[in-house]
Amino acid sequence: xxxxxxxxxxxxxxxxxxxxxxxxxxxxxxxxxxxxxxxxxxxxxxxxxxxxxxxxxxxxxxxxxxxxxxxxxxxxxxxxxxxxxxxxxxxxxxxxxxxxxxxxxxxxxxxxxxxxxxxxxxxxxxxxxxxxxxxxxxxxxxxxxxxxxxxxxxxxxxxxxx
Amino acid sequence: xxxxxxxxxxxxxxxxxxxxxxxxxxxxxxxxxxxxxxxxxxxxxxxxxxxxxxxxxxxxxxxxxxxxxxxxxxxxxxxxxxxxxxxxxxxxxxxxxxxxxxxxxxxxxxxxxxxxxxxxxxxxxxxxxxxxxxxxxxxxxxxxxxxxxxxxxxxxxxxxxxxxx
Numbered sequence: 360x361x362x363x364x365x366x367x368x369x370x371x372x373x374x375x376x377x378x379x380x381x382x383x384x385x386x387x388x389x390x391x392x393x394x395x396x397x398x399x400x401x402x403x404x405x406x407x408x409x410x411x412x413x414x415x416x417x418x419x420x421x422x423x424x425x426x427x428x429x430x431x432x433x434x435x436x437x438x439x440x441x442x443x444x445x446x447x448x449x450x451x452x453x454x455x456x457x458x459x460x461x462x463x464x465x466x467x468x469x470x471x472x473x474x475x476x477x478x479x480x481x482x483x484x485x486x487x488x489x490x491x492x493x494x495x496x497x498x499x500x501x502x503x504x505x506x507x508x509x510x511x512x513x514x515x516x517x518x519x520x521x
Numbered sequence: 522x523x524x525x526x527x528x529x530x531x532x533x534x535x536x537x538x539x540x541x542x543x544x545x546x547x548x549x550x551x552x553x554x555x556x557x558x559x560x561x562x563x564x565x566x567x568x569x570x571x572x573x574x575x576x577x578x579x580x581x582x583x584x585x586x587x588x589x590x591x592x593x594x595x596x597x598x599x600x601x602x603x604x605x606x607x608x609x610x611x612x613x614x615x616x617x618x619x620x621x622x623x624x625x626x627x628x629x630x631x632x633x634x635x636x637x638x639x640x641x642x643x644x645x646x647x648x649x650x651x652x653x654x655x656x657x658x659x660x661x662x663x664x665x666x667x668x669x670x671x672x673x674x675x676x677x678x679x680x681x682x683x684x685x686x
């Protein structure tokens with residue numbers, strides 16, 4: 360059976376693909392303006408990291424963390440490390456939770472302080488889906504910047520479906 | 522337990538968001554060349570539609586040797602309508618299936634005629650994930666073309682709406 364645990368591992372893998380693709384890319388490329396939901400590769404990746412950290416913090420019952428995007432001053436290495444580490448932290452934490460927790464509901468306030476309640480598993484599938492959406496944007500932005508060769512990040516590649 | 526049927530409904534909902542937006546823009550927007558995985562919004566949509574059709578046929582044990590969209594000659598309206606119909610086909614198909622089916626495997630030949638057997642639920646999650654990836658690209662392409670205001674396509678936005686009902 361396909362589980363949220365495998366989906367969170369897929370999310371780690373897909374973020375790692377982003378990191379692999381950027382390994383030899385010049386740091387300046389991260390800061391180049393491209394029209395998208397977020398105006399640079401750096402801000403797009405920080406946004407994925409933000410969401411992963413935010414939801415992990417909420418899952419643990421903690422207060423809203425300081426956004427990586429708000430306080431981040433590091434360079435490429437640190438950014439890529441944070442992106443994958445936050446995905447790994449989420450997968451690792453959820454691996455310790457039982458099915459009763461996954462089936463339970465979480466009440467939280469959004470950034471505008473409106474209260475919402477969602478199923479924990481719904482939220483976790485959202486986090487991965489959200490990352491996938493912005494990873495798609497990341498690829499389009501890279502193409503806009505002249506890159507043409509990328510690794511496949513499809514779930515079918517992760518599972519070797521053909 | 523996570524409801525895979527709702528996940529497929531989300532996919533149809535998100536595709537409807539895109540189509541709903543594009544229904545109100547000039548056809549030219551769909552065909553303007555933009556650097557992305559596919560060189561226009563129309564071609565990106567056709568790719569998502571192709572993937573949905575191919576996997577849907579495979580779930581039913583049917584195999585095809587070419588991309589379905591290659592034989593498509595309809596206009597934009599017909600494309601959108603076929604795309605949305607294919608999104609709902611998954612939801613309807615799965616509605617009649619039990620847990621054993623979802624956790625089982627389906628066998629098919631790929632486009633080169635090689636036999637494959639893959640888990641049904643993984644295929645379904647792949648189809649939605651694949652669509653989301655390219656829907657993200659469409660949003661960026663629309664922004665490249667000067668559009669700035671969009672409704673959220675987040676999975677959690679879908680669930681918040683569902684919870685209101």
